[in-house]
Structure formats: structure tokens, C-alpha cells
Amino acid sequence: MQRKAVVLYSGGLDSTTCMAIARADGFEPYAMSFAYGQRHSVELEKARQYAPLIGATAHQVVEINLREIGGSALTSDIDVPKGRDVDESIPVTYVPARNTIFLSFALGWAEVLDSQDIYIGVNALDYSGYPDCRPEYIAAFEALANLATKAAVEGKRYRIHSPLIRLTKVEIIRRGLELGVDYALTHSCYDPDPAGRACGRCDSCQLRLKGFAAAGIADPVDYAPQNDG
Amino acid sequence: MQRKAVVLYSGGLDSTTCMAIARADGFEPYAMSFAYGQRHSVELEKARQYAPLIGATAHQVVEINLREIGGSALTSDIDVPKGRDVDESIPVTYVPARNTIFLSFALGWAEVLDSQDIYIGVNALDYSGYPDCRPEYIAAFEALANLATKAAVEGKRYRIHSPLIRLTKVEIIRRGLELGVDYALTHSCYDPDPAGRACGRCDSCQLRLKGFAAAGIADPVDYAPQNDG
Numbered sequence: 101m102q103r104k105a106v107v108l109y110s111g112g113l114d115s116t117t118c119m120a121i122a123r124a125d126g127f128e129p130y131a132m133s134f135a136y137g138q139r140h141s142v143e144l145e146k147a148r149q150y151a152p153l154i155g156a157t158a159h160q161v162v163e164i165n166l167r168e169i170g171g172s173a174l175t176s177d178i179d180v181p182k183g184r185d186v187d188e189s190i191p192v193t194y195v196p197a198r199n200t201i202f203l204s205f206a207l208g209w210a211e212v213l214d215s216q217d218i219y220i221g222v223n224a225l226d227y228s229g230y231p232d233c234r235p236e237y238i239a240a241f242e243a244l245a246n247l248a249t250k251a252a253v254e255g256k257r258y259r260i261h262s263p264l265i266r267l268t269k270v271e272i273i274r275r276g277l278e279l280g281v282d283y284a285l286t287h288s289c290y291d292p293d294p295a296g297r298a299c300g301r302c303d304s305c306q307l308r309l310k311g312f313a314a315a316g317i318a319d320p321v322d323y324a325p326q327n328d329g
Numbered sequence: 330m331q332r333k334a335v336v337l338y339s340g341g342l343d344s345t346t347c348m349a350i351a352r353a354d355g356f357e358p359y360a361m362s363f364a365y366g367q368r369h370s371v372e373l374e375k376a377r378q379y380a381p382l383i384g385a386t387a388h389q390v391v392e393i394n395l396r397e398i399g400g401s402a403l404t405s406d407i408d409v410p411k412g413r414d415v416d417e418s419i420p421v422t423y424v425p426a427r428n429t430i431f432l433s434f435a436l437g438w439a440e441v442l443d444s445q446d447i448y449i450g451v452n453a454l455d456y457s458g459y460p461d462c463r464p465e466y467i468a469a470f471e472a473l474a475n476l477a478t479k480a481a482v483e484g485k486r487y488r489i490h491s492p493l494i495r496l497t498k499v500e501i502i503r504r505g506l507e508l509g510v511d512y513a514l515t516h517s518c519y520d521p522d523p524a525g526r527a528c529g530r531c532d533s534c535q536l537r538l539k540g541f542a543a544a545g546i547a548d549p550v551d552y553a554p555q556n557d558g
Contacts, residue, residue: 164393197437200477204433208426237476244469248429253460 102128105217105261106206109133109156111147112288113308114264116154117276118221121263123155124279127217131156132206135163136198142296146287153285162205199232203241203260210258211249218245219261225268238262269311277315284320297324331357334446334490335435338362338385340376341517342537343493345383346505347450350492352384353508356446360385361435364392365427371525375516382514391434428461432470432489439487440478447474448490454497467491498540506544513549526553 105127109115122129131151135144144161151159199222206218222233231237238260245258252258264272276283288308289298298305300323312319334356338344351358360380364373373390380388428451435447451462460466467489474487481487493501505512517537518527527534529552541548 162393164391196440196479197433197477200436200473201430201433204426204430207429211425231479231482232477234476237473240469240473240476244429244466244473247463247466247469248426248461250425250460 102126103217104128104130104157104210104213104215105219106130106132106210106213106215107156107219108202108206108221109147109151109159110221111143111150111286112221112304113269113276113283113286113311114221114223114272116150116283116286117272117279117281118219118264119154119156120276120279120281122217122219122261125261127219128157129155129219130209130213130215131159132202132209133159133161134202134205135161142292143287146296150285150287154281160209164201164205197232199230199237200241203245207245207248207258211251214251216251216256216258217261218258219263221264222262223264223269223272224266233265235262235265238265268314269307270314273311273315273317277317282320286321288321293324295322295324297322299324300326331355332446333357333359333386333439333442333444334448335359335361335439335442335444336385336448337431337435337450338376338380338388340372340379340515341450341533342498342505342512342515342540343450343452343501345379345512345515346501346508346510347448347493348383348385349505349508349510351446351448351490354490356448357386358384358448359438359442359444360388361431361438362388362390363431363434364390371521372516375525379514379516383510389438393430393434426461428459428466429470432474436474436477436487440480443480445480445485445487446490447487448492450493451491452493452498452501453495462494464491464494467494497543498536499543502540502544502546506546511549515550517550522553524551524553526551528553529555 103126105122107119107122107129109119109131110133119129119131133144133147148159203218203220210216210218222238224234242258242260245260246252267275288304290302290304291299298321300309309319332355334351336348336351336358338348338360339362348358348360362373362376377388432447432449439445439447451467453463471487471489474489475481496504517533519531519533520528527550529538538548
């Protein structure tokens with residue numbers, strides 16, 4: 101029997117590559133997504149559609165309401181910034197404690213599945229200024245997991261895998277292509293148009309487009325026509 | 330202006346005492362409860378009713394669905410054990426990663442409120458075998474909080490307060506009475522009857538009743554008639 105791993109999965113480029121790596125590492129991936137009051141539901145629809153196509157054994161969507169907590173452009177009425185320099189400090193799209201909340205649910209599901217492995221596609225280089233994407237943060241969560249759970253008390257050892265953490269976007273794309281990832285089955289945009297086409301201008305689109313450009317291949321997803329005037 | 334603290338609040342004896350301690354420590358308490366697929370909703374109704382009466386500045390109920398994750402008698406169809414010896418190992422009422430999930434949401438709310446203080450009424454002595462009630466677990470979450478957040482990156486220091494962690498149930502009750510807590514405004518039972526009366530036999534009721542007995546005072550809440558035949 102294959103070992104199970106919980107893979108945090110948004111339907112985006114990074115988490116899809118992360119799922120392919122979990123499979124290459126010999127795990128059966130259990131994909132976990134979150135409905136957290138995102139302003140657009142396109143991301144989740146795509147995740148539901150793509151999860152089985154990219155090889156998830158099961159897919160769980162956890163509903164939580166971060167909108168009540170507020171404090172972020174992704175969950176409240178602050179405008180999503182366009183055309184900003186992605187090297188700036190922590191952006192308003194930062195969701196308070198988001199990865200901590202996501203990893204906590206992943207830990208709960210892992211314990212129920214009798215799995216000790218969690219994959220998260222965070223990235224410390226192209227990380228857009230989020231503190232909860234740094235290696236020291238991941239190490240701290242792993243230490244927590246090994247104190248928090250019944251399985252840990254019983255001697256099992258949890259591992260939080262963040263295989264993309266030191267890769268650039270172009271390295272992530274190259275690794276995914278090696279593993280056969282079809283990037284047409286990914287969705288990264290924070291602010292797609294009503295037809296579901298990527299905006300091409302938010303932080304996430306900018307990083308993605310830069311990555312494909314550097315890899316010297318065309319991004320297979322659809323972008324909305326750009327109006328820069 | 331008073332400093333704010335997020336207080337994890339179930340409506341029970343421990344978290345109500347914890348809120349009184351947060352107030353005595355000089356904080357304005359922001360109470361946070363969770364609707365997590367509990368089999369009975371009495372606990373939450375009582376929490377909503379009692380929170381303003383015991384001095385919470387605000388009360389937020391976060392809806393999450395731990396039932397989908399499964400693995401616990403409190404959220405699935407496993408029977409709640411009655412009359413078990415509370416000194417046994419980890420019980421089936423253990424909810425996977427529960428305190429980790431709760432503290433993660435508290436951290437998110439604290440960051441939005443510009444608060445660096447979180448209170449949790451966990452208890453390592455009468456702890457019923459839960460691994461996420463131990464001092465080393467709380468210390469690990471505090472370390473995580475100080476890496477996870479924008480505020481921490483900007484130099485603020487989070488503190489996870491667990492003032493009950495080394496107290497026995499009788500010491501908790503005595504401390505609460507000193508601070509003027511009205512224990513009629515608390516609810517501890519895992520399995521109340523339809524009239525909302527405590528069962529008197531679940532782990533939580535047993536620990537509570539032992540505490541009041543040891544304190545030499547009557548528990549002011551209503552218990553269902555006991556059938557031991």
C-alpha cells in the first residue's frame with residue numbers, strides 16, 4: 101500500500117507542481133482546498149475540476165470564513181493592487197495567519213488518514229513578502245505538529261514538505277514539466293474576468309508570466325486582453 | 330486605551346475563568362468560539378448568551394466543518410463514552426488538531442485587531458489526555474506565531490497565555506470565584522439532555538463535579554437526573 105500525503109492544493113501552478121512532486125516521492129496525494137470567502141469562486145471551481153485530472157486520490161474542500169476576520173484584499177472589500185512592483189514589502193493581499201490555518205486543517209486530516217506527511221507549495225524566493233512562506237516558519241510548524249497530535253505522542257513523526265521553497269518560478273515550471281504536469285490544468289490569477297481568464301497584472305499573474313518567459317515557453321492558460329492605456 | 334486580547338471561549342468553566350484572568354491582567358477580551366459540527370448546539374447557544382454577560386468586548390463565532398475531517402466522537406457518529414476512567418489514555422473525544430486550528434484562527438483575528446495576546450484555557454493536569462494541552466505544545470505555538478505574522482516580522486512579539494495550564498480543577502474554580510466569576514454562566518457537558526441539563530457522567534462533567542466537590546461548594550448548573558441502574 102502506498103503512503104498517503106495531504107497536499108495543500110489551490111489549483112495554481114505551485115500547488116499543482118507540489119502534488120506532482122508528492123506523487124514522484126511515492127505518496128498517494130490527498131488534496132485539500134479551502135473555500136475562505138474568496139471574492140471570486142473561479143479558483144475553487146477550477147481546483148475541483150482539475151484535482152482528479154492531475155492525480156489526486158481524494159479532494160476535500162474545507163469551508164472557513166476568513167471574511168469575518170477581515171484584514172486582506174483577498175477576503176474583504178479592499179481593492180486588489182494591479183501593476184505593483186512585486187519586490188515591495190508585505191502586500192495587502194496578505195491573509196492573516198492563512199498558511200497556519202491551512203496547515204492546521206491539513207494536520208487534522210493527516211491524523212485521521214494515518215498520514216504523517218503534508219505538502220505545501222510555498223516559495224521563499226518569489227514569495228511576494230508573505231512571512232508564512234519562509235523555511236523557518238515551515239520548520240516551526242513541523243515542530244508544532246510533532247507535539248500537537250495523538251500520533252506524535254504515540255511515536256510517529258510528522259514531516260511538512262515544502263519542495264518548492266528554494267526554487268525560482270522558472271525552476272518550479274521546469275521541474276513540473278519534467279514530471280509531466282499539464283500547466284493548462286492550473287489557475288493562478290487573483291482577479292480573473294467573468295469568463296475565468298487571468299488578468300495578467302496581479303502579483304500572481306506577474307510572477308507566473310515572468311516564470312514562463314524565463315523558461316522560454318508559452319503559458320498555456322488564457323489571459324484577458326490587456327488595456328494598458 | 331486598554332490592550333486587546335483574543336480569548337478562546339467555549340462557554341465552559343475553564344475558558345470563562347480564563348476570560349476573567351485576561352480582564353484581571355488588564356486586557357479587553359475579544360471572545361472567539363467555534364461552530365465545528367458539534368453534535369449538540371447547546372454549547373454554542375450558551376456561549377453566545379453568556380459572552381457579553383461575563384465581560385467580552387466582542388464575540389466572534391467561526392464556522393468550520395471538522396465533521397468532514399472526522400475521527401472524533403464530538404464531531405462524528407462515534408458514541409460519547411460515559412462513566413469512563415478519566416485517567417485513561419487519549420479518549421475518542423479527541424478532535425484531531427483542534428487546538429492548533431483554534432489558535433490559528435485566534436492568531437488571524439489577533440493580527441487584524443493589532444493584538445499580540447491570545448488566551449487559551451488549556452489544562453495539563455486535568456487534561457483528559459489531549460496532547461495539545463501541554464506546556465511544550467503552547468510554547469511551540471507561540472514560537473510559530475512569532476514567525477507566521479506580518480506583525481512579528483515588523484518586530485511585535487506574540488504571547489500565548491495559558492494561565493490554567495498548571496492548575497487543578499479546584500484551583501481553577503477558586504481562582505474564578507476570587508475574580509467574581511458566576512459559574513451559573515458556564516456550560517461544560519459534552520452530552521446535555523434536550524432541556525440543556527448536563528449529563529453528569531461525561532469526562533467534562535466528571536472533572537467539573539470533582540472540582541466543585543473538592544472546593545466544597547455546590548456546582549450552580551443544572552444536572553439531569555442520574556440513572557445508574
